[in-house]
Amino acid sequence: MNRTSPLGQAGLWITILIAAIVTVFPFYWMLNTALKPQSEVFLSPPAFYSANWSFDAFRTLLIERPFARYFLNSLIVSLGSTLLSVALATLAAYGFTRFHIKGAGALIVFLLFTKMLPETLLIIPYFRLMSELGLINSHISLILAYSSFALPFSVWMLIGFFRSIPLEIDEAAIVDGASRITTLWRVILPLARPGLVAVALFTFLISWNAYVWALVLTTDPSMFVLSVGIANMVGEYRVQWNELMAAAMIAAVPVMVMFAFLERHLVNALTAGAVKG
Amino acid sequence: MSNTTTTTNIPDRSWTGRGLARERWHGYLFLAPTLLFLAAVIVLPLFHAFWTSFQRIRGLSSTFVGFANYVRVLEDEAFWHSLRVSLGFVSISVVAHVLLGLLLALALNKITFARTALRVLFLTPWMVAAAVGATIWLWLLEPQFGVINYILQSAGIISAPIAWLGTPGTAFAAVTTVEIWRGVPFIMLLTLAGLQTIPAEQYEAAEIDGATTWQKFRHITLPNLKYLLVVASTLDIINVVRHYDIIGIMTGGGPAGATEVLPALLYNTAFRANRFGEAAAIGVLLLSMVLVFAAMYLRITRVGQEDDRR
Incomplete structure (x- = not known):
């Protein structure tokens, strides 16, 4: 029912994309940091993705x-x-x-x-x-x-x-x-x-x-x-x-x-x- | 939005719903446990808070001092400062919630692909504990290793890392940003539900008349949403003006009182300075502000009136 021009469609999805990034990024960063080994937490520049998944943080929380x-x-x-x-x-x-x-x-x-x-x-x-x-x-x-x-x-x-x-x-x-x-x-x-x-x-x-x-x-x-x-x-x-x-x-x-x-x-x-x- | 309102048109029969004539008072038995419980966990503490606001409390002893606590609070510049901080915090947050929430609802309403999934996704900041959200943002904003400073520096927007929570202006901006991040989904959800109640024929008629997108928004969407947006803003003001968790976790009211909204002032007065009488007085003043908006809300929605008619 609502026809939208291609330009309008692009604007629509850009709006949604920006909102999605702002919404999700803090949670992604939580996950990303929680799974980093101690040695990678204070890296500069920070690693946006680290393949060295570590559950040490969880282990410390639950044991120590x-x-x-x-x-x-x-x-x-x-x-x-x-x-x-x-x-x-x-x-x-x-x-x-x-x-x-x-x-x-x-x-x-x-x-x-x-x-x-x-x-x-x-x-x-x-x-x-x-x-x-x-x-x-x-x-x-x-x-x-x-x-x-x-x-x-x-x-x-x-x-x-x-x-x-x-x-x-x-x-x-x-x-x-x-x-x-x-x-x-x-x-x-x-x-x-x-x-x-x-x-x-x-x-x-x-x-x-x-x-x-x-x-x-x-x-x-x-x-x-x-x-x-x-x-x-x-x-x-x-x-x-x-x-x-x-x-x-x-x-x-x-x-x-x-x-x-x-x-x-x-x-x-x-x-x-x-x-x- | 439907459940509470769809079933008020009960056929007026002598038997159903209102109970048999001989059990008319039984309804109160069903209500009694809840009412007694609420009297114990809400009404009693509320009276206790009022009573505390008229007392000077030293350790275990307390003396009645009349309105002295209120006078002291109202003569203290800290209260007026805190009121101004609250005013800024609430107005910026609520305006941003409504504008961004409306924009996002309009966008989501237009798309058909992945709509439910996106709606769930966008609501996450509202559903996760404010205390947890604030903790995550503390890490994002961390001066030395925080990712926000890194991104802004890489993009050339800032030249040196900023201690966001260390200076008054940036700390206020930071906690307000987090509050906006948390609160937009609430308005978005209400607006989205509102948008779905607008009859499609109105848009079809406008399209036949050759209306532009802006004209359709201005003359159909906005008038249809007006009531909902007023109600949602009022609710949002009530929610934000009494909110403590984000500021409690991120700054505790500092630096130099820059983020000390009224709930933070109240908490600090009671649990850091141990001045319970004054804190209770601040609380009563905060409550009276909330009540102004609650009264507005009741006038607009007429909650409770349909229940009296039956």
Whole structure:
């Protein structure tokens, strides 16, 4: 339908090519550096491609540095906040979409409001409250903190998925004698499974990517998550860039892989249902 | 963009959806766990933050000082400096996000080859943790061995390596560039979704009338996207004004405060200077700025109103 002149076509692809280079080059350089042996990292001019692939940086991270531990911590707190958020959000989204809730509009606005709070403001009370409770350096403090942004996000996204399931399905189940809980568990959840998976993965990703909460709520290196472990390496006197880039890869690659599966849910996830078409 | 809005026209039957008459209050049972949890992890900390902003805190003891923290913050030149830095950082970033995001969306919308793959590719900077993205850029910008200095020197653009994060002007430019790199995909994705809702007939009619590409963009694309672009910019302002991670990793607010946006000032006041009362006051001021844009956002999108009607 849109005919474009050859000149226009060229301009189009040049735009896309430049954007692609700017987008991808930092990630290429991460990979390139992570796979360089120590001796090639500080070459001048730098090698844009080195055939001497080396996994020394990864080995150092996993054996000499506690990156396996950081990875495990990231996994525990991200999984914990995901399970907690998705479980609570499933109930809430069912309530929102299946019942008459007085003040539902105000509650939706409240959820939106929580997604807009500056996290740097919230880390102050979190740090003070968790200190008083003796929960600094605990997984539970991070799971609670991450759920504060993961739960509103999950509810918001799940409401969208639940609304797309016709109410007649609930009606049929209840007429057959099922309770609301049975209906939700046996009938609605299986239907909503693709949506639930998408919401769970996104919730996992935003927890995995969080930084400043863990920076404040953990002081013991054995409790660091990946992002804090990486930031900690940046502050070292002599930065080992190949190790740092390998660490960045350990944090980034799971995100990229999951993200490839999630792409089609993206608009809904990034705006969490906030923008209407 | 569809899920949340397509199903509001539920037939108004007495049974479905609103529940049986005898279980009218059951809906609140489903909401209760979430609401109680959010009260504990958001409302309570938020009140605690407000309360902290009226306290002077020394170690474990705290005394009520009224608005003294706010007065101190507002009389401190550092706050106004930080506000100006934030203003520059946010406005440059958001304008660049919108212009580049729009350009990229228009380009992607035109092509048919490898479109999905390219869309996934372009979104990567947004999906990867900002802290990780910032770390990669630290290495790219490294003064002695960084590849950016090497490329610029080879191309003859600069004659000697630049310590990008060492001087105020280049440090500000660097963190803004990284924020732009990270944020363009967000606008691109929204705009791309918006472009696909524009009816093809409008373009066909314009072509019959002999409209140029620019005229089609000016009189069809832009008016159709206006609403979306306003909403996306507002969301983007909210996202950028409270963002800390990139600056936290790359500069921590330095050098000489050149990149000390409000969230960085807040963090440094609380966790480097240990002045929690003042930091909370800065946080409340930052929150009130975010709320102005949140209110704008609500007015434009009317989120929540359709839920009240039902």
